[in-house]
Structure formats: C-alpha cells, structure tokens
Amino acid sequence: xxxxxxxxxxxxxxxxxxxxxxxxxxxxxxxxxxxxxxxxxxxxxxxxxxxxxxxxxxxxxxxxxxxxxxxxxxxxxxxxxxxxxxxxxxxxxxxxxxxxxxxxxxxxxxxxxxxxxxxxxxxxxxxxxxxxxxxxxxxxxxxxxxxxxxxxxxxxxxxxxxxxxxxxxxxxxxxxxxxxxxxxxxxxxxxxxxxxxxxxxxxxxxxxxxxxxxxxxxxxxxxxxxxxxxxxxxxxxxxxxxxxxxxxxxxxxxxxxxxxxxxxxxxxxxxxxxxxxxxxxxxxxxxxxxxxxxxxxxxxxxxxxx
Ligand SMILES: NC(=O)C1=CN([C@@H]2O[C@H](COP(=O)(O)OP(=O)(O)OC[C@H]3O[C@@H](n4cnc5c(N)ncnc54)[C@H](OP(=O)(O)O)[C@@H]3O)[C@@H](O)[C@H]2O)C=CC1
Ligand SMILES: CC(C)(CO)C(=O)C(=O)O
Numbered sequence: 001x002x003x004x005x006x007x008x009x010x011x012x013x014x015x016x017x018x019x020x021x022x023x024x025x026x027x028x029x030x031x032x033x034x035x036x037x038x039x040x041x042x043x044x045x046x047x048x049x050x051x052x053x054x055x056x057x058x059x060x061x062x063x064x065x066x067x068x069x070x071x072x073x074x075x076x077x078x079x080x081x082x083x084x085x086x087x088x089x090x091x092x093x094x095x096x097x098x099x100x101x102x103x104x105x106x107x108x109x110x111x112x113x114x115x116x117x118x119x120x121x122x123x124x125x126x127x128x129x130x131x132x133x134x135x136x137x138x139x140x141x142x143x144x145x146x147x148x149x150x151x152x153x154x155x156x157x158x159x160x161x162x163x164x165x166x167x168x169x170x171x172x173x174x175x176x177x178x179x180x181x182x183x184x185x186x187x188x189x190x191x192x193x194x195x196x197x198x199x200x201x202x203x204x205x206x207x208x209x210x211x212x213x214x215x216x217x218x219x220x221x222x223x224x225x226x227x228x229x230x231x232x233x234x235x236x237x238x239x240x241x242x243x244x245x246x247x248x249x250x251x252x253x254x255x256x257x258x259x260x261x262x263x264x265x266x267x268x269x270x271x272x273x274x275x276x277x278x279x280x281x282x283x284x285x286x287x288x289x290x291x292x293x294x295x296x297x298x299x300x301x302x303x304x305x306x
Pocket of ligand 2: 126255
C-alpha cells in the first residue's frame, strides 16, 4: 500500500518517518519552502524513542500523477481547504483518508468532498515543529486510534490496521472511533482553554489559588456541551481527564499553547469556537470557555494583523 502524508510538520513528519523507517511506502506532499528544508537537511526528529535524520520521498502538488491507497492529513485546520485542493488528485475510489486534526469540523469538510473515503482518527502525541525544521517529540505519549466511523470491521480498515501497526507509533484499531474523537476534543479543548487563558502549564495552574476549580469548571462546561451535541464520553475517560487537567506539577500543555509561545496562528475556531457555537445552538452557555474563546480571538486577530 502507498501512503501520502499531507504536510511534513510535527505530526506528519513524525508519523510518516516512523512508518517509512518500518519499511512502509511513504511519500510526503509538501510545499516549496518545506521541500527546500527537507532536501537540505532531511526530516530531523528529536524524540525520547530515538533521534533520527531521515531523507524521505517527497512531492509537491503539481506532480501528483495517480491515486494513493492511504492519505494521512496532518495540516492545521486553517490550512485544510487549500490542502484539500492540493491533494484531491491523489484520491481515487478506494483511497482511505485518515485525518489527525483536532476537533470535529474537519470531518464535515472532508466527508462532504469525499463521502466514501474518510476514516475516523484520534491522535495523542506531543510534538512541535521548530523554525529550523526539526521536529521535537516532547513526551512518551503516542497513540493513534482509527476506525470506520460506524465501527464496522471492513476489509479496508483491516488493511489500514496492518499497514499502521508495523511502526512504533501506538497505532490501534478502534470500534468506537467517533466517540474517541469527541473525547479527544473534550481533552484538547479543556487543555487548550485552561493553559492558553492562564498562559501556564497544567501544573502551574493547579498550584494557583482557584486554579483547580477553574480547570474543572471549564471541563464540566465542555462535557455538558458534548453530552448534548456529540457522543457521550466514557466514565474511564472522564475520570482520567479530570485527573489530568489538575495534575500536580504537570508540564502538560496543548499544542495551541505551544503555538502561542512561538507567535504562530492557532486553531481557535476549530478547537474552542466550534465547541462554544455548538453549545449555544442547543441553549448551553459556557461562560469560562467563552472567555477563553474571546481571549484567544484577540491573540489570533493580532497575529493576522502583524
Ligand atoms: N502537535 C501535536 O502535538 C498534535 C497536533 N494535532 C493536530 O494535528 C494537526 C497538525 O498539527 P501539527 O502537525 O502540529 O502542525 P504543523 O504546523 O507542525 O504541521 C503542519 C504542516 O502542514 C503543512 N502544510 C500545510 N498546508 C499544506 C499543503 N497545502 N500542502 C502541503 N503541506 C501543507 C505545513 O507546511 P508549510 O511549512 O508549507 O506551512 C506544516 O509543515 C492539527 O490539527 C493539530 O491540532 C493532534 C495531536 C497532537
Ligand atoms: C491533547 C494533546 C496535548 C495530546 O494529544 C494534543 O492533541 C494537542 O496538544 O494538540
């Protein structure tokens, strides 16, 4: 099977490299600037699982000639529309499109264009792309859950599973991937809202007066929305997430927080705004989450204006 990874940023570069090094047929679709960086220095990964420099096969959009079996979409949400146009010639009738983006909005966009090709995916990893092109993996956390959106065990999902499991990326076939995606969004929007609004790591927020209560209240607001508009999270997930969001001394933050630290554009609309709006539609107000949304919009507007 042939895999095309859309973007060679922190998640795409990491996952694609690990799969290629496990012997899989992997090509990266990149834009000219990243292509030049990779041509010169390769894909450089700094990771607790082992550093590596990998010289991958890569192409740019104009040179796509035929469909791929799997397309792994790893661009930021605000880059999705342009990326879709770029990779659409690589989508054939049997192509599986597996996105790792956070939130749920990308699923609507992808499914509208390619209704029979989209597979559900939820990625848990902590990676960052530095200005010099290096990809840094910040923790041992790595888990990629995927599955048919209706949970069925189709021949194509079994083939995808066999392909992904060959690499050490925590690949795991899920029979309830849709719920896992909502859970991932709960976790991410809570982590994002708490760490970005407070401009601190989870452990730093926990250590402040009212920090714990604040974090738990934001989580409750998000869970109330998801129970109403999405798939109810499992009890195990909720217990673990409540602990994670107030963990003493934790150095966890969201990728959105790391983007703010670097002055980059953030996925505020897809991670926070979309959640607030979905809640409002069914009459649920989420005051703390809305405050985080307004705060992050001010940041994002400044980045756009700069
Ligand atoms: N980082 C993390 O820890 C996690 C991130 N996620 C989610 O994964 C998604 C990707 O995040 P991440 O990998 O960190 O983002 P990055 O910004 O590190 O990588 C995105 C890459 O996509 C490339 N790209 C954008 N548009 C195109 C295009 N049209 N053609 C080819 N390449 C393109 C960008 O390249 P260029 O230089 O050309 O702009 C960039 O290298 C996000 O939705 C994020 O929320 C999920 C789990 C964990
Ligand atoms: C939830 C987390 C931190 C880990 O996967 C993440 O997805 C992100 O920061 O984007």
